[in-house]
Amino acid sequence: MLYLFMISLLFLGSSNCMRIVDLTHEQSISTIFWPGNPQYNFTILFRNFSGSYWYESNSFSTAEHGGTHVDSPAHFYKGGWRTQQIPMEKLVGRGAIINVKQKASTNPDYRVSVADLIDYEDTYGRIPSGAVVIMNSGWSDKYPDPNAVFNTTNPSDPNTFHFPAWHEDAASWLINKRNINIIGVDTPSTDYGQSKTFPVHILLGKHNKIGVENVGFLDQIPESGSTVFVAVVKLRDGSGGPARVFAMVDEGKDQCTSGSNCQFYSASLLIAIILFVLTQKY
Amino acid sequence: MLYLFMISLLFLGSSNCMRIVDLTHEQSISTIFWPGNPQYNFTILFRNFSGSYWYESNSFSTAEHGGTHVDSPAHFYKGGWRTQQIPMEKLVGRGAIINVKQKASTNPDYRVSVADLIDYEDTYGRIPSGAVVIMNSGWSDKYPDPNAVFNTTNPSDPNTFHFPAWHEDAASWLINKRNINIIGVDTPSTDYGQSKTFPVHILLGKHNKIGVENVGFLDQIPESGSTVFVAVVKLRDGSGGPARVFAMVDEGKDQCTSGSNCQFYSASLLIAIILFVLTQKY
Incomplete structure (x- = not known):
């Protein structure tokens, strides 16, 4: 153990x-x-169908x-x-x-x-x-x-x-x-x-x-x-x-839900278990 | 071993x-x-001493x-x-x-x-x-x-x-x-x-x-x-x-040079060695 x-x-x-x-x-x-700064500005350059596909593009200043x-x-x-x-x-x-x-x-x-x-x-x-x-x-x-x-x-x-x-x-x-x-x-x-x-x-x-x-x-x-x-x-x-x-x-493992990090954790745990079983023979 | x-x-x-x-x-x-987009613009709002301290501030558009x-x-x-x-x-x-x-x-x-x-x-x-x-x-x-x-x-x-x-x-x-x-x-x-x-x-x-x-x-x-x-x-x-x-x-441990991650690695290695020594008693 x-x-x-x-x-x-x-x-x-x-x-x-x-x-x-x-x-x-x-x-x-x-x-x-902060007071005295120019304000944020957002400009829509294009937002519509462009031929066969939708296209959006914008610019901004800040x-x-x-x-x-x-x-x-x-x-x-x-x-x-x-x-x-x-x-x-x-x-x-x-x-x-x-x-x-x-x-x-x-x-x-x-x-x-x-x-x-x-x-x-x-x-x-x-x-x-x-x-x-x-x-x-x-x-x-x-x-x-x-x-x-x-x-x-x-x-x-x-x-x-x-x-x-x-x-x-x-x-x-x-x-x-x-x-x-x-x-x-x-x-x-x-x-x-x-x-x-x-x-x-x-x-x-x-x-x-x-x-x-x-x-x-x-x-x-x-x-x-x-x-x-x-x-x-x-x-x-x-x-x-x-x-x-x-x-x-x-996060503790209890909070693991999804994603590659969690897959990594699961894979690691699996390897640990295999190693544990193998080492019991000696 | x-x-x-x-x-x-x-x-x-x-x-x-x-x-x-x-x-x-x-x-x-x-x-x-891409052609057709407005160009990037960078404006220096202030770059000088403001009373006793240096002050820089800028705006940009893109x-x-x-x-x-x-x-x-x-x-x-x-x-x-x-x-x-x-x-x-x-x-x-x-x-x-x-x-x-x-x-x-x-x-x-x-x-x-x-x-x-x-x-x-x-x-x-x-x-x-x-x-x-x-x-x-x-x-x-x-x-x-x-x-x-x-x-x-x-x-x-x-x-x-x-x-x-x-x-x-x-x-x-x-x-x-x-x-x-x-x-x-x-x-x-x-x-x-x-x-x-x-x-x-x-x-x-x-x-x-x-x-x-x-x-x-x-x-x-x-x-x-x-x-x-x-x-x-x-x-x-x-x-x-x-x-x-x-x-x-x-990075492999050979590439470790400095920083908290490396400290974490070193601390982990130390714990591993202590555990190894302790377990030798059983």
Whole structure:
């Protein structure tokens, strides 16, 4: 029985069964931008039958920093990586989702603190090098209503904004003590609504770290146990850009339903059983 | 020793050591579009010091079907999924890279055949359900020179185009016999340059399958043994869109250099050794 226990343990640890979760708000005419940016525009070039077949084609224009998007280091730091210069491996990492929904619900100016990060590590273990650390303030549900997202009656005036984000001490701790890849928010800025000096943006740029803003649907992934991908459009000379953000979530075998990963798991289990039976002869 | 052999075998199969490879051409003023599309435009909104800190911000406009991009099912099939409707899990799959460089070098009108796919399976095994199957014709090196990519002296006239892509029989086989997720090319179209009827596009749309065009740098990944991600911008009502395409490549432990995956591998190996030592007592 020890054989079987050992094999089971190994497979439990190395199970490759994954669930994929989209964390991206749509790009559309409702896309939320910081005031002063040009609005999103979508143009239908063709949408009809073209001879014997249907044909659709469109174009669009957008500012880089709208909706679910990346802040490249160049955004707030001269000489920081522009979008196409960010190495692909810096756009991926283990997900650490910092839940401050309770705190943000009573204080919309809340900033995630070092204490929040230490609390997180007490529960889930050390935030690994290269992690993607995202605040979950519950703000995703408000998107794309500008009054709700900026939490103001005047979404064209940043002085009136009240939404949570990161404290610079926590951002600095993640960069210097944990060497994370990416800091994210489910709000429009990694600096909170009332910020005038944008210290988190500057820190990120200075250390060639990536920001990601307006991340959606964080309640659909666990606070630990995912890999997060921040697949930004590869804009030449961009200071950011729209991104497809998604997570691969490690699932226990009980959650396996379908797909090649699950087939891989089943095949592996079969091999383990065969090996177990064979080894009983010795 | 059988214990040790068994453990080694299991870990070899389940090694989680990964390399990530960007397969995306930059979006820029050099982006290649099919004739008739509006050109890419990039506007610097701000690039200077703003008080005490540097600040950069830009906007851009583009047709959906330019550079490394997705064809959504709606592109050539009425009622097919528009871009934001494609389930995230359909944008990922095991990579199968079909190398036709030799054939395309002597015949630029080459179309990947069912025989090519059977040859591939003879070497690498069955193409799995949900795969991302991409032709590697060597065309990536020609990007973004329009004369070279369209293989013509007149890149505004599609009648003069000569580049390789998929034969509709091979596309149909992949869809109906293998239930793949995505068919891709390193050229501007899943139908070859001389096509007038676009049967591959129509097949893809009809079966709610995804196309991906102008994929780059396929020589940097193995023909089998990767997972390919086609992270398209989540355009509402899009018939396609620019995509960040990349691959996670399974590496043997010899290729492990750094990063959390390698740490995971090392930790797993340590646990295996401890288990081995412990079990020797019984």
